[in-house]
Amino acid sequence: MKTEKKEMFTFNSIPEFHRILGIAQPDHPLISVINFEDLGDLAPEVSEKAMYNFYMICMIRKFDGKIRYGQHYFDFDEGQVSFFSPGQILSSDDNAREGWILIIHPDFLRDYPLGKSIKNYGFFSYEIYEALFLSEKEETILNGVADSIVHECRTNTDQFSQNIIVSLVEVLLNYADRFYNRQFLTRKHVNHDILTKLENILADYFESEKVSELGLPTVEDIAAQLFVSPHYLSDMLRSLTGFNTQQHIQNKLIDKAKQSLAATTLSVGEIAYQLGFSHPQSFNRFFKSKTDLSPLAYRRSFN
Template identity: 45%
Template sequence: MGGNFECSSGLTLFSYTADIIPIVLAVFFKEVKYLITFRITFLIKTTIFKVKKNAHIPQKFTSLTQAMKAFGMPAPQHPLIALINGIDHRLNYDPPKYAHMLTFYKVSFRPNLGGTVKYGQTYFDFQDGGMLFAAPNQIIGHDQSVDTAEKQCVSRQITLLIHPDFFLNYPLATNVKRYGYFSYDTSEALHLSDKEKGIILSLLRIIEDELSHCIDEFSQDVIISQIELLLNYANRFYKRQFITRKVVNNTLLEKMEQILNDYFNDKKTIHKGIPSVNYLAENLSISPGYLSDMLRTLTGQSAQQHIHQKLIENAKEKLSTTNLSIGEIAFELGFEHSQSFSKLFKKKTNQSPMEFRARFN
């Protein structure tokens, strides 16, 4: 009897131990997994914190004096406008080492002296010279060291800095926003012919001459008129650039058509809605402003008008070849409301979707 009891107790103990071991192991591995996960999360957060800590927040310059001082330049003669001439005068200053933001307009001109300059993540080829434009509150520069070649390139140019307040009480205060090239990417810089360079250089020298002499009650009028003339010439030269680079731009136009065709054929409109100008520009690797201005020059239509044209083409196809309702067609084309679709269709074709469909029944 006693032996049976001991044997029974042993089996019971063994059975209990066999049952609890998996539980203990499960708890152990769960704790280990938790510790590993915690450690990895901690390392990731620490790394991100170090990256953010080391990342340089673009410095914002709110005045010309502040910016000129940071660049190692003397204070401007006028608090709202400054011209830095590195073509006619030898300059010795360091370009900013880090990205920065200006609260004023910046116009840069450089003749064909060779070299490249990096703006953001893009190297702009200055071999043939050209112009760059930046509107207030755009981030300029990069967070990398400046090499000797780039320093020489930047110092041998003319830079015009204009605070928006300088335009107050003049039509240019409003009209300056109409010059779309201030929103272009740096890769879409204005390339100039020798004759065009001469025109731009003469205007910049007139502005410099006016700023360097005694400022009187006529000075601002004269300078404003020269700036407006400069911007108008730049506008003309950009239109010329769209035309003379027609082969490149036609390739962009063909690529845009393909992007739109794929968008509608893949029925992305159902999930993503109507394609936007920003979507096209992003897929073409150009800025929205440059895209629309290029299309207006080449086709007479803006990017938005091209999108609407493609919408109408697809709408006509669905109205004439399917039995889908107007609401279903509107939904497939990315409209939230069928009324919006009908309104656009009527505007573009001078007839309602139902009237158009009736022609095929």
């Protein structure tokens, strides 16, 4: 017997989300802060897989349940923040919980610089298992900003309200950026393991025939081998070394090019093809942009 495939629910508006949750309508139709303690049993549209077309920032404490993201379920303990951009698919298997969720429709930010710059906050592209773990002090700070957003939505509806709320959202995002940087630094032993594995992956790649056959490895391929998301990997590397993943790949390419120029008699064209360049001129431009020397000038410096 053929079973009918159930269509995935899509949330396009915050009032609709409130209605499905069975809670009071938001004070503003384009932004809302929901306390998890106010929620009862979740409706099927929320507990099952659904798409959310707005930004969501979830601060979760003592979450007695699991959230599904993609093909994986994840448990939460205390003081963790996750960030979701519009179009992401989530489902929740929940029981008792504490915390809050800030929901922002893209239209709320559209006429502000943050409407474009919010895409520069890489943590909206992190996987859910790359959540931000908060100290007690950090948690208090984010809770305070969220409370200020709630207060502004409820009590001060005037020509200044949206400007102030958008500013508060940006303050929250900047604090999250700072706290993630702290997390990268305080987890150095874990992150240095990732850095070592990255160096080994790149070394093996450039010593093989892959680079001439396939060209440079992509950031996505490297991140997949390290079991982290591309944005998380780049942000973590930038925090530790000052270089993102793409720059690490390019630095390794330059090291390999220098080695070939200094230690072999291969022509510049042959080295270019070995390193995956279709045209020697492209290799020349790339090498000079990174070293301020042409490949031939670099080789002559060793003679």
